[in-house]
Amino acid sequence: MIELLNNLLFDYTIRTVALGAATLGLVSGALGTFAVLRRQSLLGDAMSHAALPGVVIAFMLTGSKAPLVLIVGAALAGWLGTLCLINIVRYTRIKEDSALGLILSVFFGLGLMLLTFLQRSPDARQAGLDNFLFGQAATLLERDVVTMAIVGGLALLVLALLWKEFKLLSFDRNYGSSLGFPMQVLDVLLMSLFVIAIVIGLQAVGVILMSAMLVAPAAAARQWTDRLSIMVLLAAFFGAVSGVAGALISSLGRNLSTGPVVVLCISAIVLVSLLLAPNRGLIWTWIRRVRNRRRLRLKPVLRDLYALTNQHDNPYYPHHIDALRTTTGGGGVRWTLTVLEELGWVQRINQNHWALTPDGLSEAKRLTTGDVMRET
Secondary structure, three states, X not given: OHHHHHHHHHOHHHHHHHHXXXXXXXXXXXXXXXXXXXXXXXXXXXXXXXXXXXXXXXXXXXXXXXXXXXXXXXXXXXXXXXXXXXXXXXXXOOOHHHHHHHHHHHHHHHXXXXXXXXXXXXXXXXXXXXXXXXXXXXXXXXXXXXXXXXXXXXXXHHHHHOHHHHHHHHHXXXXXXXXXXXXXXXXXXXXXXXXXXXXXXXXXXXXXXXXXXXXXXXXXXXXXXXXXXXXXXXXXXXXXXXXXXXXXHHOOOOOOOHHHHHHHHXXXXXXXXXXXXXXXXXXXXXXXXHHHHHHHOHHHHHHHHHHHHOOOOOOOOOEEHHHHHHHHOOXXXXXXXXXXXXXXXXXXXXXXXXXXXXXXXXXXXXXXXXXXXXXX
8 A cells, every 4th residue: 555655645657647546537527427427428438439530530630639538539529429319309209319329330430430541551659540440549749748637637727617517407497498598508618528538548448438428427426315416516526536546456457447447436335335345335225125024024023922911911921032922923023022112112031031121011012003094
C-alpha cells in the first residue's frame, strides 16, 4: 500500500493515468445518473460506438492526433448520432431500442471501415488511432488530462446550471412542458452532455468499454439512496474511485490494461452495492424478509399458548414446547418464544416449558377478541 501510494504521488505515468481515469469516472458517473434514471442505459453504448468515425474523420481532415481535435471530432459524430436517434424515434415507427441498435451498428461499421482504410495507407501518423477501440490509458499525457478536465468540467457546469430543468426532464417531462420549458431542446442538450462524457473517455477505456463507465457508477449509487443529488455525488465518487483503483492495480502487472481493470473495479463496486446497500441490497432484503416472517409467527404462537392455557384452571400453567410445535405445525418456535420473552409476554419455566405472563395474557386476550370480531 505504501508503494502504491508513493507511485500515485511521485510516478509521473501512474499519477497521470490515475488522474485521467478519475476525471473520466467522475464526469461519466455524474452525467450517467440521468441516463440510468431515464432508462437510456443503451444510449452510452450507441454513442460511444458512434463517436469512432468522428475520431477517424477528424484525423483525416486535420492530420493531427491532438486530444482536443479528436475529442471535437468524436463529439460531433456522437452528437450527429444523437440527432439521428431522436429523429428516427420521432418520425418513424421504429422504437428507441431498435433505433439505438441501428445507430450503433451503422456508425461503428463506418468507423471501422475508415480505420481500416487509414491503416492500409502509407501515412505513419495514423498509428495509434485503433487504440480508441479498447483504450490505452497508459498513453495519456498531462495535456490530455487537462483537456479531459476542462471539457468534463464544462459539462458538469452546464449540469449544475440546468439542474432543475434536467430533473423535470427526467421525472415529469409533461409537467415541464406545461410550465413552458423547451423540453425537446433540453433533451438534445442532455444527450449532448452524455456524448461529452463518452468522448473524453475514449482514449482511456475505448469505444467498447465506455458504456460501462456511463452506467455502472450510477447503477451502484442507485442502490444506496433515493435522492437525486446524493445519487449524482455517489456516482461521481464511485467513478473516480474505480478510476484511481484501476490505474493502481494495472500498474502492478506488466500486461494489465488500465481500461478493462477500471471497468472491473466499478463492476466490483456495483456487485457490493447490489449485495450490501441498506435499502436495496439483496442480503439486507433477505434478512428483512426472514425477520418479517419470524415476526408474523409471534401472534400465532402467543394465541396457541393462550389456547392451551384455557384448558387449565391456572392461566399461567406452563406448557412443553413440543405441544406448541404440534399446534403451529412448523419450526422456529423456540426462537419465537425467546422473542416473546424479551417482550415480556411469556416466561421460561425451564429448558422446555413456557408460560404466559400477566402482560402476555392480556395481549393474547386482545388478539383473540380481535380475531373473533373480524370473523363476525
